[in-house]
Amino acid sequence: MNLYNVVSVEEAKRIIDSNFQLNLESELVDIKECNGRILSRDIISSSNIPGFKRSMVDGYAVKFKDLQGASESMPSILNLRGEVKMGEMPVESLEFPGECIYIPTGGMLPKEADSVIMIEYTDKMDDATILANKSISFGENVLNEDEDVELGESVLKRGTLFSPYSVGMMSNLGITQIPVFCKPRVGIISTGDEIVAPEKQPRPGEIRDINSYLIYSSVIEDGGQPILYGVIKDNYKTLFETVKKALDECDIVLVSGGSSVGKKDETAKVIEELGNPGMLFHGISIKPGKPTILGRVKDKPIFGLPGHPLSCAVVYGILVRYVLHTMMNLQEIEYPIPCKFSTNYHKAKGREEYLPVIIDNMEGEYTAVPVLTKSATISGFTKAWGYIKIDKNVEGISENQKVYVYKF
The missing domain is CATH 3.90.105.10 (Molybdopterin biosynthesis moea protein, domain 2)
Structure with missing residues (x-):
């Protein structure tokens, strides 16, 4: 297989769909x-x-015909027969025209009653007489049994x-x-001689492990069960044994770092060595995130994610989340926010780009402002509200152009 014979996002998803039976137990x-x-x-x-007709308001259960033509100047006079008690079957019923029964919100409608007049539209003359000051329609203020x-x-x-x-x-x-x-078990492995645990003080040339915890939190948010396998140095044998263990214990494995082309990048070699068919693609036509690997081992997906945090997060959101949602049959609908773009922005054709943005409310209109950051940094990424997706065949965005912002 040629390295960096890149596929599009759509092609990557088709490869996922055709290569994996992503079913979870219940x-x-x-x-x-x-x-x-x-x-x-x-x-x-x-x-x-609710299984029975119930009142939606505090008022009086009535026959709606008894209130036709009622108004403040000419109210209908009703005989009060009693009251409905919450959680109980009504004892009284409307036997004759011109009768009513007090009913609280949620109370069961008495026999022969078809409507309820709100108590606000009535006056109590005495203990046995109610004046209704408003006409109502059939079934008004009643919730039917189904x-x-x-x-x-x-x-x-x-x-x-x-x-x-x-x-x-x-x-x-x-x-x-x-x-x-069942929650899909997701194995998370970080690789690199320069990566150290977050509690350690990095020496010159070292950086703290960001991706493990970024991915860990993302997996929880997506309904999965993340399992950390720690930071693995650039050693083929150690990485091989760790990935093999993760594949035995998990439904999907994510290896952060080691996906770009270089003599110390071992992820692709490990995937090929662990079993057929091995690598399915190496490289997707997006920015950031081009050096991404997908392999199949033991009929399980294994991703080689870029080491740079922004690239890692973008690929996770586009492809790993797609796999997790497919496993759980989750049909998620995205509702992007339409905005105007704040400036002119140029990109190279040929790669789909995911650009972090913040949203400003300028003069009552939402404006998307790009967060210009390199894929190796995370500070700008944390400031962004979401991202815009720029098609691979587009060379850029013009100032004031309409764009759609998707939430991270």
């Missing part, structure tokens, strides 16, 4: 632990919800990312053991 977790997890099967309602959820309705789809609202729906359905995908 497990049951307690409802209190499912927020942020991915649903592994469709949830079908076994009942109507208006929230219908029997047999598909409430949540496989691949749903649980939020507090979907957790609340599970409680509403009476489901407390939630089927979710």
Whole structure:
């Protein structure tokens, strides 16, 4: 295989789709632990919800016809028959025209009642007489027995990312053991003679390990289980044994550093040596992030990510996250923010570029301002709100041109 015979992002994703059966097992977790997890099967309602007609307001349950033509100047006079108590079946019903029953918000609608008038539109003459000052329509202020959820309705789809609202729906359905995908185990390996642990004081020529912790946090955010294998020096045998161990224990392996072309860059050699088919591509046509490797060993994806933090983060966001989401069947929809661009910006044709930006609100209009930084730095990257994607066939962006900003 020719090194740096680069592929596009779209080609890289097609290679991923055609080479891996990215399926995870499912497990049951307690409802209190499912927020942020991915649903592994469709949830079908076994009942109507709320299951009975209930009032949406504090007021009086009535027959709507009894209030037709009612106004402040000519109110309808209603006989009060009693009240509905929360959590109980109504004792009273509307037996004759012109009757009403007090009902609190959430109370069960009495028999023969079809609507509720808000208490704000009534006056109480005495303990037995209510004046209604407003006409209402049929079914007004009433939630029907299947208006929230219908029997047999598909409430949540496989691949749903649980939020507090979907957790609340599970409680509403009476489901407390939630089927979710197991968290994909992601092995993280940093390589390089110059890399030291963050708690150590670097000597001249050394730098602290950024990528391990950047990736570790990203994997957690994406619903995975990160496993750190430490910093491996540029030694083929040590790297080989570490990658082999990670492949035995994990669903996907990420090797940071060692993906560019050079005599000490061993990641590609390790992937080729560990098994067929080995490397699937070496290089993608993006900036930053060109020196990226994808291999297949034991039917598992192994990435060689660039060592520079910005490049590493971009490739993770484009391809590794794609793999993780595919594993969990997560269908994520991005909603970019339209902005105007703050300046003229030139890029070379042929590579898709991901440019970090901050967003300013200038004169009531969002403006994307580029954070100009080198791929080896992280300070500018941390200041950015998101990024814009510049097509590989475009040579740049003009000042005031409309762009779309994606959140990191």
